[in-house]
Amino acid sequence: ASHPTGDEVSQPTPPTEASPSSYTPGRLLHRSFTHHPASVLSAKASTLFLSDGRSVLDACGGAAVATIGHGHPSVLDAISKQAHDVSYVHTQAFTTPAAEDLANLLLEGSPGGLDMAFFVGSGSEAVEAAMKLARQWHFERGETRRVHFVARQQGYHGNTMASMSLSSNVARKIPYQGFSYPHVTHVSPPFAYRYQGDAESEEDFTNRLVQEVEDEFLRVGTDNVIAFVGETVIGATAGCVTPPKGYWAGIQAVCQRYGILLILDEVMCGSGRCGAPFAFLQENVQPDIVTVAKGLGGGYAPIAGVLMNQKITDVIRNGSGAFVHGHTYQAHPLSCATALEVQKVIRREKLISQCAQMGKLLEELLRREIGGFKSVGDIRGRGLFWAVEFVQDKKTKSPFDPKIGFGVKVQQDAFERGVAVYPGAGTIDGHRGDHVLLAPPFNITQGELETVVEVLRESIVSQEALHG
Ligand code: PLP
Numbered sequence: 001a002s003h004p005t006g007d008e009v010s011q012p013t014p015p016t017e018a019s020p021s022s023y024t025p026g027r028l029l030h031r032s033f034t035h036h037p038a039s040v041l042s043a044k045a046s047t048l049f050l051s052d053g054r055s056v057l058d059a060c061g062g063a064a065v066a067t068i069g070h071g072h073p074s075v076l077d078a079i080s081k082q083a084h085d086v087s088y089v090h091t092q093a094f095t096t097p098a099a100e101d102l103a104n105l106l107l108e109g110s111p112g113g114l115d116m117a118f119f120v121g122s123g124s125e126a127v128e129a130a131m132k133l134a135r136q137w138h139f140e141r142g143e144t145r146r147v148h149f150v151a152r153q154q155g156y157h158g159n160t161m162a163s164m165s166l167s168s169n170v171a172r173k174i175p176y177q178g179f180s181y182p183h184v185t186h187v188s189p190p191f192a193y194r195y196q197g198d199a200e201s202e203e204d205f206t207n208r209l210v211q212e213v214e215d216e217f218l219r220v221g222t223d224n225v226i227a228f229v230g231e232t233v234i235g236a237t238a239g240c241v242t243p244p245k246g247y248w249a250g251i252q253a254v255c256q257r258y259g260i261l262l263i264l265d266e267v268m269c270g271s272g273r274c275g276a277p278f279a280f281l282q283e284n285v286q287p288d289i290v291t292v293a294k295g296l297g298g299g300y301a302p303i304a305g306v307l308m309n310q311k312i313t314d315v316i317r318n319g320s321g322a323f324v325h326g327h328t329y330q331a332h333p334l335s336c337a338t339a340l341e342v343q344k345v346i347r348r349e350k351l352i353s354q355c356a357q358m359g360k361l362l363e364e365l366l367r368r369e370i371g372g373f374k375s376v377g378d379i380r381g382r383g384l385f386w387a388v389e390f391v392q393d394k395k396t397k398s399p400f401d402p403k404i405g406f407g408v409k410v411q412q413d414a415f416e417r418g419v420a421v422y423p424g425a426g427t428i429d430g431h432r433g434d435h436v437l438l439a440p441p442f443n444i445t446q447g448e449l450e451t452v453v454e455v456l457r458e459s460i461v462s463q464e465a466l467h468g
Helices: 072-087 098-108 122-140 161-166 170-174 202-220 247-257 312-319 334-346 352-369 406-416 446-467
Strands: 040-044 047-050 055-058 114-120 148-152 184-185 225-230 261-266 289-292 303-307 378-380 385-390 420-425 434-438
Touching: 055 446, 072 334, 098 114, 098 334, 098 378, 114 122, 114 312, 122 161, 122 225, 122 261, 122 289, 122 303, 122 312, 148 161, 148 202, 161 170, 184 202, 184 385, 202 247, 225 247, 247 261, 303 312, 334 352, 352 378, 352 385, 352 446, 385 406, 406 420, 406 434, 406 446
Parallel strands: 148 184, 148 225, 225 261, 261 289
Antiparallel strands: 040 047, 047 055, 114 303, 289 303, 378 385, 385 434, 420 434
């Protein structure tokens, strides 16, 4: 489908010389052994051009990855320049201006007291590294008993074994019982739509959640706990859940009371996605360690970061002097140069304030155009990070029969109409819930946003007719 945008930015044009789709599907393993996803030939700004000639408006930025859209010329130049300058050096012996400059740019002004950065290749690697860094910090202070992490239900932190252990994505853990890092427990998420009592005030809800965390620390033994880990704004699993007022400040106070570190996972909600350079800057909290990924490289290169405050760096710098961890491809020059230019584009083109502004428009459109539908239980989010949760019954909030897969059906229907959204599933009373996630590039146009919401509306109408 090709959609009119009706605004000032010119529409991307399809590739003139479409390379033939000459491959035979079958040898490349995607997640599914049997299903072969649509093939993308090229992409420009917020539009993907498929090899079958269709175009798709990317309203989820991959999975909240694309921040500046596709094909930005200055990023392409930076990639080319770095590839010409130096492709790789091992970080044990060498550094590069790209990696140093990226750390300096991200930590300019020490946001929230963050002091140093460690770059890896993916969000899962960043979370694993954050877990190990936190452990090493306690170890170097002689607190060697500490092995336990407290995370939250309905959270997602990655797919490697330790990051998966922090995660609560039930479906992804089923075949791997017994594979996990054993010292993790999960508390309730700050998820008002599902967990706040009808007669409970926001303040009481916050206090109850914070108390639950403190009780869990006491149950485990406060001097056994390494860190509390949570997504500042919960992403894929629960779907763009913003915490109630005072939640993170409350959690931080409890952590500090017992010498427990606070790790915020901003792999999905960070890097400007929520309308601020870091989501925690909107929460009156100063985390000890922050993980970032997806939006950091904007999809142009695989890169993630572990950012730590001075409390962490001081102990290790004055102790063993080195983080006992590393990967061959950490701080890869090509990835760092790419992310550096993506971040410079964001600053130059003032895309974080644009994200906040377009986010307001998206919220307005969603509430106006689909808020009244009987299957739309909740619309929630911040910046350009929004979820629409679907329910069978709006009053009781009961989910659809998981066999229907209502959220996936809406996603598939929207895709056929030319808009990509991201399906997700929280867990509701042990059952799979349904939502779709919207996380478009920060420079998506007003006309494109209108198209996204119009298509989503049409898809919901069509799926309600079939399953409502
Ligand atoms: N943490 C959060 C909050 C995420 O959303 C994700 C991925 O969706 C991860 C960690 C894992 O990142 P990756 O898929 O890059 O390994």
